[in-house]
Amino acid sequence: MVVVWSIDGCTIKTFVQSWQFKQDYITLKVNSFANINQTHQNFSHSLRNITLNPTLNTTHFPFLNVNSSLETKKSSLNWVSAELENNFTANLLSRWLAEGGEPCKDSKTVEIKIPGLDKDDLVELSAGEIHYFMFQAVDESGNGRCLGGDYFEFDLSGDSWKSRPLVKDFGNGTYSVSLQVHPDFAGDYNLTIILLFRHFQGLKFSPARFAYDKQLRHMKIRFFRTKTQLPELQICQKSDFNRDVWSGRWTRHGKNDGCRISNDGRYRCLAPDFPCRNPWCNGSLGVLESNGWVYSSHCSFRLFTVDSGWDCLKNRWIFFWGDSNHVDTIRNMLNFVLGLPEIKSVPRRFDMNFSNPKDRSQMVRITSIFNGHWNGTQNYLGLDSLKDEGFRNLLKKYFSEDSVPDTIIMNSGLHDGVHWSNIRAFSRGAEYAASFWKDIMESVRRRGLVVPQIIFRSTIATGGYARLLAFNPNKMEAFNGVFLEKLRRAGLVSSVIDNFDMTFSWHFDNRCNDGVHYGRAPLKMKWRDGEIGHQYFVDLMLCHVLLNVLCAR
Secondary structure: OOOOOEEOOEEOHHHHHHHHHOOOEEEEOOOOOOOOOOOOOEOOOOOOOOEOOOOOOOEEOOOOOOOOOOOOOOOEOOOOOOOOOOOHHHHHHHHHOOOOOOHHHHOOOOEEEOOOOOOOOOEEEEOOOEEEEEEEEEOOOOOEOOOOOOEEEEEEEEOOEEEOOEEEEOOOOEEEEEEOEOHHHOEEEEEEEEEEEOOOHHHOOOOHHHOOOEEEEEEEEEEEOOOOEOOOOOEOOHHHHHOOOOOOEEEEOEEOOOOOOOOOOOOOOOOOOOEOOOOOEEOEHHHHOOOOEEEEOOOEEEOOOHHHHHHHHOOEEEEEEEOOHHHHHHHHHHHHHOOOOOOOOOOOEEEEEEEEOOEEEEEEEEEEEEOOOOOOOOOOOHHHHHHOHHHHHHHHHOOOOOOOOOEEEEOOOHHHHHHOOOHHHHHHHHHHHHHHHHHHHHHHHHOOOOOOEEEEEOOOOOOHHHHHOOOOHHHHHHHHHHHHHHHHHOOOOOEEEOHHHHHHOOOOOOOOOOOOOOOOOOOOOEOOOOOEOOOOHHHHHHHHHHHHHHOOO
């Protein structure tokens, strides 16, 4: 996603010019430059094993003190953070429609030059600070391109950390990537760079034949520990969900190397009460069934027990409107979080009450309306399903009675990626959808009822083989930004969950997804990647994040 950032009022253009003439990369000390906005910081730490439970053979990962002669003076830093670009849709359309006419614009990117990282020796960087690297797209002759729009996938991974560094497109063939690692997570990392699509070709109606999908770099980077300190993450509050774009990472705080899938398809690798490590999460890490992985962003998340989950959702009416990933999330929430494993599936379209088996007075009403098509058995209309009057009336019905849902959770969905001919057409569809929902909310307000809170849950980053298809990450990230901007301008969005960022670190293969879903029901069978058992914890993490939003104060 495109972001805008500045340093004490000085635009980044100054640094581009500085790089072109003076140096390979810039290290930004955030205590000196306090107004930095970026996406995606990253964390990993060295590990040593301590067996806590002989039965599960689990490992808890303490932080290590890494001594280095390169340690800097102790100072206070800030986390990097992200913002959605102002006038996102208009600027995207302008760049997409930019004319060529010059060799440097009409050529195709086949490689990059990234002087600050292209070295024979191991790259070593200080943890805590922001390391900002410029790179240049070049064609098959080695000449620099002077037009942007290439879609790069960056992955920075260690044994206990996975995240997506920020890539900034300056529109002239130059790009930047920014790396930051928490000092407590110092250690060795792999930085992988993939060029997935060139010059907005991922936004095409049928993009598969244009996919490049070439790994340009796979390099080792060592982050050494410093005495610098980043502000400790806090448990998410209501105001934390106002951010349009998140800057998250997955960290690992336990591991069971001998864990095997059970006959019911589940991975019970850590004890249910295996503790979270403060400040990266709060609660029992074992409930995620992730073998120690947990997601955090600009704040960290509470992990719910069955009892606390029901305390959160009792007497609520939650309305879901989006693609079939909602179906998986609802089922996983019922099975894993609310203790209702007997519910094996839920349909695309339903309206039901669910009771706490331990306390029948606690109930939650969940309504789910699939928006991939106005006919719930078909696909690939997305937001254009609203063109059907019967479908519009179905949605209006739930908001025209004496009581209405207290919360709406919505996304556009993968079906939009298949349906719309281009980004301009989708923009018009998103505009209409925002107008439709604004009219519904106004009708609720006029009747003197409490207007539902609307949570925008961005669409996933499709994984493995699906990275090349009509709902590829390039397109879905753009669609997320367009739809969110339309909803924001209509005054509809109460909170945002950046599920694209949550899923991106796991989208390079199909170990945690079937390409288009991250939460398929556990099953001991061969999945698309040929391995036994599907890792469903990414969607289960989303379930807990949803409860954090629903019950935040």
